[in-house]
Amino acid sequence: MNAYELNKIFGAVVSSVLAVTVIGFLANMLVHPTKLEKSVLDIKVSDEAPAAGAAAAAPVALDPVGPLLAKADAEAGKAAAKNCASCHTFDKGGKNGVGPNLWDVVGNKQAHIAGFGYSPALQGAGGIWDFDKLNAFVANPKAVVPGTRMAYAGMRRAEDRANLIAYLRTLSDSPKPLP
Ligand code: HEC
The missing domain is CATH 1.20.5 (Single alpha-helices involved in coiled-coils or other helix-helix interfaces)
Known part of the structure; x- marks a missing residue:
């Protein structure tokens, strides 16, 4: 070269x-890139520390369960209740297990079984198990009652929960009217 x-x-x-x-x-x-005044991704970070034991379970905003209840299938709900049967009984006057008997829980007060050893969290909740509260609790117990002893991860599908709640509703001498 x-x-x-x-x-x-x-x-x-x-x-x-x-x-x-x-x-x-x-x-x-x-090309003049213009800077955005404000980030498009407006991520809100809560400065509230998550309650102990509430493993980052953010309360989920659920749709009202009413419309799903209207077409829910209590028989399918009875089958879904097998998920709960390791801890709960469902018959009238049934024994408490790890969890309280669930006869007549719909529309009843929270911690509805006198003499069951509830967690202070549930004992002090003081509310009513209406349809939407039950729906949210079954979806994510710890989000609804932080500190609850109910060690259940949650039922994901809204239809399954509606069927289950429709079944729970039948477990009463005078079932509550649908919402
Ligand atoms: C591993 C055991 C366990 C499983 C599984 C379980 N639960 Fe529970 N459940 C509990 C315990 C323990 C409590 C009491 C919680 C407390 O005191 O904080 C409870 C409380 C409840 C309550 C509140 C009762 C009241 O008197 O206020 C409802 C409603 C309930 N469970 C529904 C269900 C349903 C529905 C399922 C199935 C989808 C289910 N649970 C699965 C253990 C369980």
């Missing part, structure tokens, strides 16, 4: 570097 050829190579390198620089410069002139 002689000096002339080397020169040609060098010239090619220099001119391509120059071309890239010029193109970059022109591109910068043509």
Whole structure:
């Protein structure tokens, strides 16, 4: 390779570097990126520390269960209640297990079985197990009653929960009217 050829190579390198620089410069002139005033991703970070034991279970906003209850299948709900049977009985006057007997729980007060050893969290909740509260509790117990002893991860499908609640509703001498 002689000096002339080397020169040609060098010239090619220099001119391509120059071309890239010029193109970059022109591109910068043509395109003006505008900075957003505010991030599009408006992520809210709660500064509330999660309650102990409430393993980052953010309370989920659920749709009202009423419309699903209207077409729910209590028989299918009875089958779904097998998920709960390791801890709960469902018959009138049935024994408490790990969890309280669930006869007549719909529309009843929270911690409805006198004498069952509820957690302080549930004992002190003081509310009524209406349809939506039950729905939310079955979906994610710890989100509804932080500190509950009910060690159940939650039933995901809204239809399954509606069927289950429709079944729970039948477990009463005078079932509550549907919402
Ligand atoms: C691993 C055991 C376990 C399983 C499984 C379980 N539960 Fe429970 N459940 C409990 C315990 C324990 C409590 C009492 C919680 C407390 O005191 O905080 C409870 C409480 C409840 C209560 C509140 C009762 C009241 O008197 O206030 C309802 C309603 C309930 N469970 C429904 C269900 C349903 C429905 C299922 C199935 C989808 C289920 N549970 C599965 C253990 C369980």
